[in-house]
Amino acid sequence: MDRRNFCLGLGVLSGIGMMPSGVRALGMPAQKDAQTGEVPNAAAGAAQASLGEKVSTEAPGRLQWWRAARFGLMIHWGVYAIPGRGEWVQFAEQIPVKQYAALAQQFNPTGFHADAWAGLARDAGMKYTVLTARHHDGFALFDDPGNPFTSVSTAARRDLVGEYAQAVRKAGLHVGLYYSPLDWRFPGFFFPDLQLENAEQLRAQYHRQIEILATKYGEIDVLWFDGGESDWLSFGHDMNTAAFPKRKGDYHGRFSWRGDEVNAMLRSKQPQVIVNNRAAGIPPDYHSRERIVGDFDNTSPWECAFPLAGYWGYSGDREPMALKDAIQLLVNVVGRDGNLLMNIGPRADGTIVPSHEQRLREIGQWMQKYGESIYGTRGGPYMPGKYGVSTHKANRIYVHVLDAAMSRVALPPIPGKVLRAACLTGETVHFTQNVAALDLQLTRNSANHTDAIVMLELDKAANEIPVTQVG
Numbered sequence: 001m002d003r004r005n006f007c008l009g010l011g012v013l014s015g016i017g018m019m020p021s022g023v024r025a026l027g028m029p030a031q032k033d034a035q036t037g038e039v040p041n042a043a044a045g046a047a048q049a050s051l052g053e054k055v056s057t058e059a060p061g062r063l064q065w066w067r068a069a070r071f072g073l074m075i076h077w078g079v080y081a082i083p084g085r086g087e088w089v090q091f092a093e094q095i096p097v098k099q100y101a102a103l104a105q106q107f108n109p110t111g112f113h114a115d116a117w118a119g120l121a122r123d124a125g126m127k128y129t130v131l132t133a134r135h136h137d138g139f140a141l142f143d144d145p146g147n148p149f150t151s152v153s154t155a156a157r158r159d160l161v162g163e164y165a166q167a168v169r170k171a172g173l174h175v176g177l178y179y180s181p182l183d184w185r186f187p188g189f190f191f192p193d194l195q196l197e198n199a200e201q202l203r204a205q206y207h208r209q210i211e212i213l214a215t216k217y218g219e220i221d222v223l224w225f226d227g228g229e230s231d232w233l234s235f236g237h238d239m240n241t242a243a244f245p246k247r248k249g250d251y252h253g254r255f256s257w258r259g260d261e262v263n264a265m266l267r268s269k270q271p272q273v274i275v276n277n278r279a280a281g282i283p284p285d286y287h288s289r290e291r292i293v294g295d296f297d298n299t300s301p302w303e304c305a306f307p308l309a310g311y312w313g314y315s316g317d318r319e320p321m322a323l324k325d326a327i328q329l330l331v332n333v334v335g336r337d338g339n340l341l342m343n344i345g346p347r348a349d350g351t352i353v354p355s356h357e358q359r360l361r362e363i364g365q366w367m368q369k370y371g372e373s374i375y376g377t378r379g380g381p382y383m384p385g386k387y388g389v390s391t392h393k394a395n396r397i398y399v400h401v402l403d404a405a406m407s408r409v410a411l412p413p414i415p416g417k418v419l420r421a422a423c424l425t426g427e428t429v430h431f432t433q434n435v436a437a438l439d440l441q442l443t444r445n446s447a448n449h450t451d452a453i454v455m456l457e458l459d460k461a462a463n464e465i466p467v468t469q470v471g
Contacts, residue, residue, distance in 0.1 A: 062274050062285055063274060065127075065174065066128070066174075066221075066301075066339065068376045069126075069127030069339065070334050070374050070375055070376075071124075071125055071127060071334075071339065071340055071342070071367070071375075072126050072127060072128040072129060072130060072176070072303075072342070073124065073128075073129045073130070073342060073344070074129075074130045074224075074312075075130065075344060075345075076132050076178075076312040076314075076343060077131065077132055077313070077314075078134075078137065078141065078313065079137065079348075080137060081313060081314040083103070084314050084316055086313050086315045086345075087312050087345070088136075089313075090184060091136070091137075104139060104149060107139075107151065107154060107155055107156055107348060108155040108156050109158075109160070109349050110350065111349035112160065112350025112351075114167035115171070117164070117346075118167040118170065118173060120361070121171070121173060122171045122172065124367070125367030125368065127173060127174060128173055128174035128221060128222060129174075129175070129176055130176035130178050130222055130224045130341060131161065131164050133161050133177045134178075134209065137184055137185075138186075139151075140209065141161045142159055142160070142161035142209075142216070142217075143159050143212075143216075144208070144209055147209075149185075161213070161217060162216070165217045165218060169218070174222065175217075175218075175219070175220055176221055176222030177217075177223055177224065178226060179209070180225070181202070181227060182228065186198055186199065186201065186205075188201065188255075189232075192233050192251070192253055193253045193254055193255065196255060199255045200255070203255075206228070206262070207262060207265075210223075210265070214265065214270050214273075219272065220270050222274055222275075223270075223273050223275045224275075224276055225275060225278040228257060228278055228279040228280060229279070230280040230281075231251065233250075233253070233257075256281075257280045259281015262279070263281060274286065276288045276303070286300075286301035286302055287302040287303070288302070288303055289304045289305070290304075290305050290306075291307070292304065293336065294338075295336065296336040296379060296383055296384055297337060298380060302337075303340070304333045304338050304341065305341045306329060306340065306341070306342055306343065308320045308326065308342050308360070309345075309353070311345055313345045314346060315345065320355055320359040321359075323359060323363070324449065324450045327451060328402055329342075330342075331374070331389060331402065331451055332388075334374050335388070335389020335390060335391055335400060336384060336389065337379030337380065338379070342360075344360070369424075370453055372398075373391055373398035373424065373453050373455070376393050377391035378393065380467045381397065381468050382468055382470050383467060383468060386470075387399070387401050387406060387409045387470065388400040388401050388402035392463065392465070393462065394461065394462065395459070397458065397465070398424075398453055398456075399453070399454040400452075401451070401452040401453075401454065404449040407441065407442045407443070407444055408439070409442070410438075410440075410471075411468075412469070412470065412471070413433075413436060413438060414465050415464075415465065415466075416459055416464070417458065418433050418456050419457045420457045421454060422454075422457075423453065423454050424454075424455055425452050425453050426448065427443055427445045427452050427454075428442070429442050440454055442454070
């Protein structure tokens with residue numbers, strides 16, 4: 001992914017730092033703008049998350065609903081929607097802290113109706129949502145007595161997280177919150193050794209706000225961290241070469257996030273909550289990939305966060321990716337045994353761009369018809385290949401043929417008998433099974449260029465079939 005490099009200049013003096021080389025947080029642009037709608041090539045590179053990282057030993061039980069859900073909605077929303085140039089606008093344009101803070105007095109989202117947002121996610125076929133409770137700019141969508149830079153203490157006079165959480169539960173969905181320990185208003189984040197007292201104030205805010213989120217809003221199902229890894233903290237060393245040697249990897253200075261304390265508090269108040277791998281000292285339940293589909297991985301739970309319209313926070317009424325590309329993105333992710341967290345960035349007034357809403361509803365219509373091949377499935381047993389991907393559950397394998405020109409799919413043999421084959425999407429399919437291969441012959445539906453879904457019913461549980469490479 002691209003790394004942003006900015007001049008130090010007045011940015012640090014006003015509490016805004018620079019982007020660490022080799023370190024990422026959600027929202028940094030990919031090398032190719034997702035506005036094209038193209039699904040990233042799985043071979044283009046490994047996932048950003050380190051999939052070898054240790055996952056919490058309690059994760060499997062907590063993750064059961066999440067594994068089955070497969071599809072969620074991420075919402076980037078805050079005062080950055082007012083200038084409408086993305087959620088990194090303060091950092092990218094080096095806007096002084098006081099000047100940026102004044103935007104909060106304009107942030108009065110009279111068009112925000114939490115029930116409408118939750119209903120849209122449900123209608124899109126999503127099973128959970130993740131809202132930016134606080135992004136890197138420090139503006140919180142909830143009340144914090146220790147911080148006046150919130151939606152409650154400024155023009156909106158509303159606890160937007162509270163409204164959101166209540167509506168999402170009412171819609172029958174799982175509640176997720178995004179939170180960034182990073183806060184550009186604190187120069188101590190970028191120079192924790194040089195400005196230790198300021199960094200400790202940032203840490204105090206982090207601990208306090210996480211406890212607020214964990215105690216005030218009922219059961220939280222997902223806590224999605226971003227920007228809280230220890231490798232971010234090494235950036236201060238890299239910048240100030242006169243004081244510190246050049247370093248790579250995790251920070252090893254005097255400052256600590258004390259993530260173990262946050263984890264202990266979370267597990268006592270929200271034992272069911274699942275967390276990703278972007279907070280130092282908190283054992284992750286799953287790993288986050290960003291704009292990258294990546295490789296097949298059925299050993300470490302993972303999720304791909306991907307923007308519907310090429311950006312995270314609102315950046316104008318840009319067109320969303322094509323419906324075909326959105327569906328194939330979802331299928332490609334699930335077929336590699338991951339979840340898709342699709343992002344939208346509402347406008348400052350709380351309304352959602354009409355074309356984005358329409359696209360989500362169209363995805364939902366597809367999910368109503370073919371969701372059985374997505375919900376509750378695992379990736380495989382056939383590995384992704386030129387044909388597409390496969391998913392499975394119970395005694396069924398779903399072969400997703402994503403190449404519209406392909407009418408014959410030659411698959412390796414499996415240790416089980418195929419009792420019948422049927423095409424969920426209306427095509428006609430005939431199969432031949434022998435010791436050498438499983439051959440599928442499709443009569444393609446000229447109207448379906450997205451995904452021909454062949455259901456194979458087996459004489460045994462599909463999870464007994466080993467993962468099989470497709471040539």
